[in-house]
Amino acid sequence: MLVAADIARAVAESIPRAATSLRPDVRAAIVQALAAEPSSRGREVLGQILENAAIAERDGVPLCQDTGTVWVWVELGADERPGDDLAALVDRAVRDAYAEHGLRMSVVRDALFDRTNTGDNTPAFLDVTLRPGSGATVHVMLKGGGSDNASALVMLDPSAGSEGVRRFVLETVSVRATGACPPLVIGVGVGGTFDTVGKLAKRALLRSVGSPAQSPDAAAFEAATLEAVNALGIGPAGLGGITTALAVHLETAPCHIAALPVAVNLGCSAMRTVTVEVG
Amino acid sequence: MSEPVRVTLPEEAARLRSLPAGTLVLLSGVVYTARDATHGRLEAELRRDGALPYGLAGQTLFYAGPTPPAAGRPAGAIGPTTAKRMDAWTPTLLAAGIVATIGKGERSEAVRDACVAHGAVYIAATGGVAALLATTVTSAEVVAYPELGTEALVKLALEDFPGWVAIDAAGNDLYADARSEWARTEGSV
Numbered sequence: 001m002l003v004a005a006d007i008a009r010a011v012a013e014s015i016p017r018a019a020t021s022l023r024p025d026v027r028a029a030i031v032q033a034l035a036a037e038p039s040s041r042g043r044e045v046l047g048q049i050l051e052n053a054a055i056a057e058r059d060g061v062p063l064c065q066d067t068g069t070v071w072v073w074v075e076l077g078a079d080e081r082p083g084d085d086l087a088a089l090v091d092r093a094v095r096d097a098y099a100e101h102g103l104r105m106s107v108v109r110d111a112l113f114d115r116t117n118t119g120d121n122t123p124a125f126l127d128v129t130l131r132p133g134s135g136a137t138v139h140v141m142l143k144g145g146g147s148d149n150a151s152a153l154v155m156l157d158p159s160a161g162s163e164g165v166r167r168f169v170l171e172t173v174s175v176r177a178t179g180a181c182p183p184l185v186i187g188v189g190v191g192g193t194f195d196t197v198g199k200l201a202k203r204a205l206l207r208s209v210g211s212p213a214q215s216p217d218a219a220a221f222e223a224a225t226l227e228a229v230n231a232l233g234i235g236p237a238g239l240g241g242i243t244t245a246l247a248v249h250l251e252t253a254p255c256h257i258a259a260l261p262v263a264v265n266l267g268c269s270a271m272r273t274v275t276v277e278v279g
Numbered sequence: 280m281s282e283p284v285r286v287t288l289p290e291e292a293a294r295l296r297s298l299p300a301g302t303l304v305l306l307s308g309v310v311y312t313a314r315d316a317t318h319g320r321l322e323a324e325l326r327r328d329g330a331l332p333y334g335l336a337g338q339t340l341f342y343a344g345p346t347p348p349a350a351g352r353p354a355g356a357i358g359p360t361t362a363k364r365m366d367a368w369t370p371t372l373l374a375a376g377i378v379a380t381i382g383k384g385e386r387s388e389a390v391r392d393a394c395v396a397h398g399a400v401y402i403a404a405t406g407g408v409a410a411l412l413a414t415t416v417t418s419a420e421v422v423a424y425p426e427l428g429t430e431a432l433v434k435l436a437l438e439d440f441p442g443w444v445a446i447d448a449a450g451n452d453l454y455a456d457a458r459s460e461w462a463r464t465e466g467s468v
Contacts, residue, residue: 039461041443044303045405048441052408059350065357065409065429067346102347102355104429115316117428146361146383146406178454179361179384181406233461237405238384239443240457270407 002279004082007138008089011072011124014140014274015097019062022053025209026185026271029246033183033236042241046183049236049269063270064181067103068142070094070124073203077134080279087126095120106145127199135279139206147184147268150176153198156260165190165262166225169248172264173229178238184245185209185267186229191253192261201265204249206273213250222248236269283441289337292378296398298444300451304402305439310339310381311422314360316430318368320423325375333422333432336376340365343381344429345419346409353419353435356409359383362401366390373397381442385454395450403445403453415440 022030027050034046056063072090076082098105098121107122108115152172156164169188177184189200212219225248235241246269255261281303286295288308298304311333313321324332342360349355362382369380370393378399383406394401404412415437423432445453 039457041301041303041457048405048408048411052411055414056356056410059355059410061349061352061410061413062346062356063410064407065344065346065354065413066360067356102349104344104346104356106344106429117430119428144407149361179363179406181383231463233458233463235457235461237403238454238457239403240461242461242463268407 002080002082002136004084004086004089006278007074007082007086007136008093010138010276010278011090011140012093012097014138014276015070015094015103015142016101018140018142018272018274019067019101019103020056020060022056022063023271023273026246026269027053029209030183030269033243033246037236037241037243039235039241041239042236042243045236045239046243062103063272064144065104066106066144066146067098068144068272069107070121071141071143071202072124072126073139074126074128075131075137076128077136077279078130078132079134080136086128090124090126091122094122094124135277137275138278139273139275141202141205142272144181144268144270147180147266150180151201151263151265152176153263155194156262158258158260160260162221164260166221166228168262169225169264170228170232173234173244174232176266177234177244180266181268181270182234182238182245183236183243183269185271186245186248187265187267188248188250189263189265190250190261191255193255194261196253197261197263198265200251200253201263204251205265205267205271206275207249209247218250218252222250285439288339289378292337295379295400296448298400298447300444300447300453300456302444304442304444306402306442307438307440308436310341310435310437311335312343312345312433312435313340314342314344314430315364316427317424317432318365322368322371325371331372331375331377337378339379339381340372340377341381341435345413345433352413353416354413357413357416358409359404359406362386369393373399386446391446391450391452394446394448398448400444400448401446402442404440404442412440
């Protein structure tokens with residue numbers, strides 16, 4: 001049986017790993033994009049991204065100065081009784097990891113009335129869901145402000161359909177991409193409710209780049225949308241080229257008969273996530 | 280890719296002003312970090328005193344909040360934040376004597392107009408490559424607002440920091456030009 005401290009330890013160990021190493025799937029996609037990119041500025045930027053990853057790995061320094069807010073998603077086996085105050089333990093893990101590894105403190109006390117830096121990068125943003133069985137899967141994402149700011153949510157009419165969803169993705173990328181550090185991974189959530197569709201989009205970023213959705217309909221949507229995004233010409237760092245995104249990841253869910261909720265969560269070229277199994 | 284142009288700040292600001300949008304530059308010399316909270320403070324001091332504080336007239340602002348020192352360098356990681364968040368303050372600061380800004384992403388028409396009016400330049404640097412950019416920082420010294428943490432006003436010395444002229448002193452915009460050059464669809468979405 002696992003205890004809450006095991007989950008907190010997994011978070012503490014994941015943070016420096018996520019901050020300093022480029023995801024292998026993202027690196028592979030960048031290498032592939034570099035070979036295909038005809039824009040000289042675009043190639044220069046893609047080269048910088050690979051060189052940056054090598055320096056970060058070698059020197060144990062962050063890939064990006066924005067070491068993010070910490071988003072933790074625990075998929076907890078329903079047989080487990082972790083006990084203790086999980087949120088408090090996760091916050092302590094974040095506080096210790098950010099101080100120990102020289103990461104940036106990027107959280108303010110209150111969005112509107114007190115924008116004083118909390119000084120320790122807490123609170124973390126914790127989400128716990130139950131699944132059958134034992135053990136837990138712990139996902140940790142250090143989410144940069146630039147790419148999260150460039151995300152968007154809309155409640156469409158069902159008549160908008162796939163084309164309406166695609167148009168919203170393209171509008172979002174078109175207006176906001178240059179601040180989100182392209183090439184992007186585009187997480188798209190469709191369905192659920194107003195509050196859950198954003199989670200779908202964020203969780204879509206966890207899937208390995210280069211692995212299409214399981215459903216043929218979703219995989220076809222992803223491929224067609226990726227092609228349309230890359231036709232925008234925004235390119236690496238927004239300086240022109242054919243590599244605006246490395247992948248589009250779509251997650252869909254049931255919803256109300258009247259609804260078509262859509263969320264787009266952009267992942268940057270230094271997208272930092274780690275997933276570990278506990279127990 | 281044509282050869283990059285080396286520019287030392289603040290001495291060669293006039294040279295920077297003469298370069299067209301799209302030019303790859305390697306910046307050396309002095310720049311000052313300033314993010315959102317820093318801009319609020321600078322504007323308040325400017326309003327109070329009628330002049331830029333801390334000898335910032337003639338200098339360059341780098342929209343960045345670094346991580347602490349690491350690997351023997353003054354910052355473990357440092358890179359540009361999204362420039363458009365600073366757009367509300369930029370025309371006022373350019374009018375008061377800031378000669379260049381460094382950030383990432385597109386900017387407002389008001390900032391483009393202010394670049395033309397004051398002969399100022401906006402440099403785009405690559406986001407998400409902060410370990411690489413940190414190797415070009417040779418020193419860092421907190422000048423003001425240490426209580427803001429990563430948002431303090433910090434004087435940096437750079438050596439061959441890479442960027443592109445993104446808005447030149449004639450108002451040409453690299454982001455817009457690059458996009459129309461590479462777009463494969465007609466019109467907007």
